Amino acid sequence: MISDVPGIARVAAYYAEVWETTQDVLSTETLHCIRHAGGATIGAFDGDELVGATTGLFCPDGSVYSMIAAARSGVGHPLKLAQKDWAVELGARSMRWTYDPLVARNARFNLVKLGAVAVEYTVDFYGPMRDGVNDGDESDRLTVRWDLTGAREPRESLPAGEVVRTAPDGEPLARTDGERIWCRVPHDVVRVRKESAELARQWREAVRGVFVEACAQGYVATSMSRDGWYGLERL
Structure with missing residues (x-):
């Protein structure tokens, strides 16, 4: 301390x-x-x-x-x-915090390394931010809940099923097999922001669209693959 x-x-x-x-x-x-x-x-x-x-x-x-x-x-x-x-x-018995859903490395740490679950998506959580990391981007955040009473074993699952949305880079953004949903984020969104604020904005809006709709249907994010795919399911 x-x-x-x-x-x-x-x-x-x-x-x-x-x-x-x-x-x-x-x-x-x-x-x-x-x-x-x-x-x-x-x-x-x-x-x-x-x-x-x-x-x-x-x-x-x-x-x-x-x-x-x-x-x-x-x-x-x-x-x-x-x-x-x-x-x-x-x-x-539990701990909560928020993080930027576009930061894949943080998602993997939170959901896989710790075994937390992302239970809520909030659009522009803080409003405009003026630091060197987030400046120029909206502050959407995922709220994660970490159960301190026992370890959850994250299930790594490869994206499968029908492509239902396309990402700003022209590759698949979201897939579903009818039960689960997968959503892809950039490998390094901080670099994307520095290189193109417009491209970062497009990624923000694309991922937001998937999560807002999925959360409204009762989905939570439980995993993040090494290549940037969230796994969402109903628990």
Whole structure:
């Protein structure tokens, strides 16, 4: 846990660095308020270097809401497990957070590595964002729910069935076999944004269309393949 003034300020600066902005992502003052209200910021270190951090709040329903997380490659999993340990000690049975549905690597980490389930799609969750990672794109988010009481075994499934939508690159975007749905996202949407804001917008709207319709029919996202296909099913 990080609770001292210099440590909290360091985390605030780290979040701003990761999101490529000179503005606060979460300010030092906000992080202190979260800690004072019973939340926690947990850091990961390589020697004296801060290489990851996550901040969460305990919610009235007994769950934990993970507000933000950032980590160097290979650090995210142990950092998330440390946050889970903190949550379980408080009596939490589940944890929730949001992420950009177009970021395939985050989807695979959340749904496959951790075994969480994406249960809700929200259009433009934050409204306009002005950081270096998200600037110029709408802030659609998937909400994931992570059961802390037991491990879910994700089922890797290759996309199958009829192609029902085409992606901006001309390749299949969505398939269905009548029971399950598969939806593809770009390999690296951050690079796509930097190269073409218009193409990124097209991907956003295309994937949004699949998820909004699927969620309205009771589907949740349970898996992400290595080549960028979400697997959606009714649980």
